[in-house]
Amino acid sequence: MRKDKPKYKQIIDAAVIVIAENGYHQAQVSKIAKQAGVADGTIYLYFKNKEDILISVFQEKMGVFVSKLEQIIARDLTASSKLGLMIESHFELLASDIHLAIVTQLELRQSNPELRTKINDVLREYLKLMDQILVKGMEDGEFDAKMDIRLARQMVFGTMDETITTWVMNDHKYDLIELAPKVQRLLLKGMQA
Template identity: 50%
Template sequence: MVKKAGDKYHAIIDAAVKVIAEHGYHNAQVTKIAREAQVADGTIYLYFESKDDLLISLFRLKMTRFVEKVKHQIELVDTVEQKLYQLIYMHFKQLAMDQDLAIVTQIELRQSNRDIRKLIGATLKIYHQLIEDLIRQGIDEGKFHQQLDIRVMRQMIFGTIDETVTSWVMKEMKYDLLSLVQPVFFLLMNALKCK
């Protein structure tokens, strides 16, 4: 049974993010990750069954923490509009502050095999649910169109935010991602709100 907690677990996760961002997932050897985490190669297997398990665990941990932060932040504001703004802001801020993680989530995860993508998709559902809850609140309050298809609108919101980050990563992060919060918010609010 592998361990899923402790200082070494987190050190290995952080090392994996850095090594995968630098070398790509397929070239991120366990030896390189162990060296970066300052642990023996075999220690990796006390915490992860395989390199695939490490990638899935990395995404699960980072996504769960991120969603918790977003939930906390949107609870601090009153209106559904402010909640949407905070969601966009937090998404961009998280990846602007951790460019290695941005490379891993926007590039490397998408090149993984189908089984990994499926498990990652299951973790992503918690974020999708958060977006759907926000849309439902806007509809219930009469601020968003009553005829919105919640699932389709969630795909549009997530897709817009995700593609904005992917473009930023592909352009080697040469501009301020946070400068795009307001334009993306404006675009999405115009698609959502009642006229």
């Protein structure tokens, strides 16, 4: 389905706005179409069905996170620095797009198990990259070589996720980005050799 055409992106962006403003269950296709400035039927020229829109939203947006993280990993830095950059970059992306933050932290989690499974597939790629940082840190002697890597990853991701969700649920009335260094310090301490 013509992902290069401008309307594809138009609809994705419209979906993010509509879901953020109306909530997942009130995000009817007709609302998304109106927001995108196209007819209802046009949606179906670019997406198989409603679920396909939502998965695509997640894929397109998560893609940005993944490529940012890939760039960070490619750089010649310590694992600690990479971890810090990752957190900062993750927070920045969501802080700069409140709509997207609402959608990923709150609304998309209301989707049915089927859809969530597909979302998890997308997420997994991100978590794999995260693991690369942890492994490097353990190999380089920065992180505790004996720590359970899965648990460590769950701590890192769980902490970031909880921090962002709390921020979103508090109507983002404080600065998320300035929490990044503190979160980094906390997590690093937990994992350091």
